[in-house]
Amino acid sequence: MKLLHPTAVPPLVTLCGSPNTGKTSIFNRLTRMNRKVGNYPGITVEKFEAQIALDAQHPAVICDVPGTFSLSAHSAEEQIAILAIAGIPPLDPPDLTVVVVDATQLSRSLYLVLQIIETGGAAIVALNMFDLLKSRGLEIDVAAMERALGIPVVPVSGLTGEGIDDLRRRMIDVLDAPDTGRAACPWEPTEAVVREDIQAVVQALPDTWLRKSPARRKALATWSLLSIGEDDELDHVSPELRQTVTERHALAAKQGRDIDLEIIESRYGWIDAHLGRFLQEKPPAGKTFTERIDSVMLHPWIGFVLFLVVMSVVFQALFSWSAPVIELVEIGVGRLAEGTRTLLPAGLVEDFIVEGVIGGVGSVVVFLPQILLLFFFIGLMEDTGYMARVAFVMDRLMRVMGLHGRAFVPMLSGFACAVPAVLATRTMERQRDRFLTILVIPLMTCSARLPVYTLIIGALFPPSHVFGIVPVQGLLMLAMYVFATAMALIVTAVLGRTLLRGPSVPLILEMPPYRRPHLRDVLRMMWMRSSLFLREAGGIILLCAIILWVLLSFPTQPTLDADYEGLRTQARQALSGAALDERLESLDTREEGAIFRRSYGARMGQVIEPVLAPLGFDWKIGVGIIGAFAAREVFISTMGVVYGVGADADEESVTLRARIHGETHDDGRPVYTPLVGLSLMVFFALACQCMSTLAVIKRETRSWRWPLFVFAYMTTLAWVMSFAVYQGGRLLGFS
Secondary structure, eight states: OOOOOTTSOOOEEEEEEOTTSSHHHHHHHHHTTOOEEEEOTTSSOEEEEEEEEEETTEEEEEEEOOOOSSSOOSSTTTTHHHHHHHTOTTSOOOSEEEEEEEGGGHHHHHHHHHHHHHTTSOEEEEEETGGGTGGGTEEEOHHHHHHHHSSOEEEOOTTTOTTHHHHHHHHHHHHHSGGGGOOOOOOOOSSHHHHHHHHHHHTTSOGGGGTTOGGGHHHHHHHHHHHOOTTOOOSSOOHHHHHHHHHHHHHHHHTTOOHHHHHHHHHHHHHHHHHHHHEEEOOOSSOOHHHHHHHHHTSTTHHHHHHHHHHHHHHHIIIIITHHHHHHHHHHHHHHHHHHHHHSOSSHHHHIIIIIIIHHHHHHHTTHHHHHHHHHHHHHHHHHTHHHHHHHHHHHHHHTTTOOGGGHHHHHHTTTOHHHHHHGGGGOOOHHHHHHHHHHGGGSOOGGGHHHHHHHHHHHSOSOEETTTEEHHHHHHHHHHHHHHHHHHHHHHHHHHTTTOOOOOOOOOOOOOOOOOOHHHHHHHHHHHHHHHHHHHHHHHHHHHHHHHHHHHOSOOHHHHHHHHHHHHHHHHHOOHHHHHHHHHHHHHHHHHHHHHTSHHHHHHHHSHHHHGGGTOOHHHHHHHHHTTSOTTHHHHHHHHHHTOOSSHHHHHHHHHHHHHHOBOTTSOBSOOHHHHHHHHHHHHHSOOOHHHHHHHHHHHTSSHHHHHHHHHHHHHHHHHHHHHHHHHHHTTOO
16 A cells, blocks of 8 residues: 655545435545635636545545536536546646446436546546435446446445445555556447547647546547537637537538437447446336325426425525524624624724624624525425426426526525525526526515515505505505516516527436435535625625715714714703603714715715606615615615614604605605605615625626626616606606
């Protein structure tokens, strides 16, 4: 056994496999959770990596490759598998590839195994879920499977940990003697003309792709023929290679041939010819448990209704179940702010730390309960096998909008909060589909819009009934949800046919068997994703919160401070007890409102008033819109400061309704009318007034381009629709 020098670079082991094969469980067993999260160099896809000790003398670095059904790719994200396994720059070639295979779905998994063997690198098959074979009426001869493939095969169980020590020992053996993990390409194209296609593409492969292993030429040429096309999103493909592949496909089309079909059939021909040598199937009498459940879950109508029930539970959890925890977080942030005020002398530094820093951090942490719950439910649905059924059930509806079924769960989550909903798009493979979903999620009516709707409806629309039955206020609230959903569907269709135009890719799913979830893995993934959001998006949100604090707090007003301090002195001389406390609180609120109305933010509201006037808004509403960028619900407290009402949340809500209802222009006309209220609700329904959402979009897309685009298109759409509502209402005679 070879002894590695302590200063030597540890060998690189890649772990790959199809989705739902238990790859994450095997990774966790091998690494004992000593992982770090990063990005592939030059690529916006996360990788999980850990340095492990296979034994006392054999360290290794293990990297988890994103799940894939094959090495063929059409998107930049799918391309990661071939880059990592073949070692195409900017990635380094691995010293060993461990392929995790679902032993209960062996015929489907062998296609990926063949592709990895073709690359010429050392490989091991980790035959996961081996303990479930008997219950499925299956039996695998592991020795015969090793002879057929030419590489080691190790039975393991990610659920129980059985076989993991054997896997480590075989990994050491192959790292010490790499040839024991290599095998000649087991299949050959059945048609000679296909071999000519492959050889022609070999000549066009970039030299950098062939470093350290010229033997991978055939595998990379075959990958190119299956992956490169007019509508792919692939990076790292040279113009010469792309042209050669295009020419070979054009020639095949003239000959009435389909190169993709010929290659795929050749691989499956080998699988069909050899599978029976090591796999014996004994079908159980009657339908299996999975088949019986799927007869209901995948039914066109019953399955859809059951899905709505499940999603209702998830939505209710995100919307209501997290409320007590969110309240506790808010109380904790509030107490931290109060404690900080008692420790610091009153002044600018105190305001900055309490309102800018603590308030900014609080705006991030308050999302954590929803994010934790969302990833918990997603993890449960994925681990039990239900997520694949969700995508299948919703695929027909989503395809009309240019997406497929996987987009539905993140969009539905947007009704609770756009931040965890954007994070949930990570379950989507194609970058085009993922980005399109991210761009429309902020249009879904999140819970932060509800306080704004409640304030406006309660202040401007009396509690009357339509036809004496339907309450107007409830009908308006429902109408805002329907309106926002309809706009989201329309925008999806428009963007999917213009800016993010792409081919209609069929949804290819492997329906995994239902199984008991690995609760430990679910909880670990839930926390890891949430903490990653806090670390990376939190900094951007904090910066935005500080900028808003500066706009709403400066310039300072020394003269105003002196005047109000004199009024406080008079109050202390004339009053005492509760009356004094009430008077001092009133003076503090009035001073805050006076300073606010002279701040840079107020000046900005006056500057943008000409732009907002066609919507029926004055400069005070403009200030509220600017303040609401921190979070939509901040609109209420911002307007409370503008109008100088009480700071207590419950009192503020009632008092602010009265002030809004009674606010008038200089000529006596009411500032707020039902038409203005409707215009304002439409604006908030469509405008991206949420820095947290923009921050997490930047985090997920790794670019400022997309959050800026979201802010621009949603603000424009909000202005246009609000203009149409207000001006259209005036033309119809409403005031």
